[in-house]
Amino acid sequence: MVKAQRRDWLALAVLVLPVLLISVDMTVLGFALPYLAEDLGPSGAEQLWIVDIYSFVLAGLLVLMGTLGDRIGRRKLLLAGAVAFGGASVLAAFATSPALLIAARALLGVGGATLMPSTLSLIRSIFTDPTQRRIAIAVWGSGFSGGMALGPVLGGWLLEHFWWGSVFLINVPVMLVLLVAGPFLLPEARDPSPGRFDPLSALLSLAAILPVVYGIKRFAEYGVEPLAGLSVLAGVLLGVVFVRRQRALTDPMLDLALFRNRAFSASVLTNMLGVFALVGLLFLMPQYLQLVLGLRPMTAALWLLPMTFAGVAGSLAAARLSRRLPVPWLIGGGLLVAAVGFAALVTLGVDSGLAMLVTGMALVGFGVPLSETLTNDLIITAAPPERAGAASAISETGFELGGALGTAVLGSVATAVYRSGIPADADEAARETLGGAVATAAQLPPEQAASLLAAAKESFVQGVQVSAVVGAVLLAYTGVQALVLLRGRREEPAAVATS
Structure with a gap:
């Protein structure tokens, strides 16, 4: 066990850069959508694909890329991903059609899938001292959680000064720094005996995850409907085929034995449920700030800081x-602290609530990253060093699925409550979303507009309150579950890995 030196901490700084950018990319596009929609004129379906294709590809390729990094070298994969991410960013910034922008966003997903597992697994290789490793993972996690909230602030500032493509071009100089500094500061690490690569397993991993993520997002957008259900079912069935194949292979792409380690499996589940609540909250709160309280986008983003x-x-x-x-x-x-934060959000109102919103979100923002720093440490140390890339990929896949579920479930709960409070004779757009109600009200006489907006805002707030109750109960359950499943594990995670 060797203490990290100055060079190792510089390497950590390099590894945090792509994590920061990937998390910024998850939230920055929402502010650019109105501007690029005006410029490129995408259809409703094309606009959805512009937003969703990034997370689809990212989630679908994480397991494959984590395993690939174990085989060819995690530094090599990281640097290749930086080239792909930077090139795709330029393509997206100067896209001249919706189709080209969708393709560029898909390539960004490919690049992101190579970057995420590589960064976390390289931290495992660089920091062998448990205390220093936890500090390193804490810094890594800070970059991730900070980037998600920084996205709206950065996007708001860029769009006030430049054109919509600037939200993508910010990636390029950061990737150049990674490409220049990476070969000098980052060690190479790989599985010395990776075994035979199985192309069918790679195809099945992609085919299993993509339909599940697609179905979840369909549920979030359209509610309960056949296509979403069939998509999730198809993904689950393909996942069963994938698991059966891994059990039959001498050299599986995904080592299912990792899940026999209680620290590993419980940490992955805890991670997923924590992100579920956090991302669901980030989906609802910007709408509350802008459409209910009437704040400008930049002002709303600052209240999230x-x-x-x-x-x-x-x-x-x-x-x-x-x-x-x-x-x-x-x-x-x-997680219990985060549950208290969700409970505080139940008190939000139509005309007041900024103080309680900041308090509640700060508690959620503190509690979830605190727990996930430690669960990420357990995940990567529960796996053998040569399988760190695959273990990191499983962790990141759980993150993506948790985020998709959070948006789908909490968003659907809020939407269902919202629709129940809108008059039946209201315009369909007003019944769908609060944004639709605001747009509809702008075309109505003053008295009707005021009545519709009052009902819409009240219904949306009630939806947020019900979602906050769901989030509080879920996080409280997850916190208790973590205490039960991980009880007695007072030893260092490195020791857990041998159990």
Whole structure:
């Protein structure tokens, strides 16, 4: 066990850069959509694909890319991904048609899938001391949670000064830094005996995950409908085929034995449920700030910054507190703190609620990253060093699925409550979303407009309140579950890996 040196901490700084950008990319596009829609004129379906194709491809390729990094080298895959991500960013920035932008976003997903598992698995290779490794993962997690909240602020500033393509061009200089510094600062790491590569397993992993993510997003957009259900069912069935094949292979692409380790499987599940609540919250709160309280996009984004600072504080606190307190207590406690944050959001109103919103989101922003810093540490150390890439990919896949589920479930709950409060004779667009109600009201006489907006805002707030109750109950359950499943694991995660 060797203590990290100055060069290793510089390497960590390099590894945080792509994580920061990938998380920014998850949230920055929402602010650019109105501008690129005006410029490129995409149809409704094309606009959905512009938003969704990135996460579809990213989620579908994570397991494959994590395994590929174990085989060819994680640094090599990371640098190749930086080239792909930078090139795709330029293509997206100067896209002249919706089809070209969709293709560029798909390539961004490919690049992102190579970057994410490589960064976390390389941290495992560089930082062998458990305390320093937790600090490194805390910094990595801070970049991720900070980037998600930084996206709207950065996007708002760029769009006030430049054209919509600038939200993609910010990726290019960061990727250039990674390409220049990476070969000098990052060590190469791979599985010395990877075995035979199975193309069918690679195809099945993609074919299983893509329909599930697509179906979840269909549920979020259209509610319960046949295509979404069939898509999820097809993905599950293909997932069963994938699992059966992995069990039959001498050299499986995904080592299912990892899930026999309780620390690993419980941490993946805890991660997924924590992200479920966090991303669902980030889906609802910008709408509340802008459409209910009437704040400008940039002002709304600034009110989200306390959550960012709390996320950084939670990630860094995890590394410090884990020296004194049992890890299961911290993981469970962090999620229970986040549950209290969700409970605070139940008090939000139509005309007031900024103070309680900031308090609630800060508690969620602190608690979820605190727990996930430690679960990520358990995940990558529960796997053998040569399989760190595959283990990291499983963690990131759980993150993507948790985020998709959070948007789908909490978004659908809020939408269902919203629709129940809108008059039956209202325009269909007003019944679909609060944004549709605002647009419809602008075309009505003043009295009718005021009546519709009052009903729409009240219904949306009620939807947020019900979703907050669901989130609070889920996080409380997840916190208790983590305490139960990880109980007695007071030893360092490195020791857990041998169990």
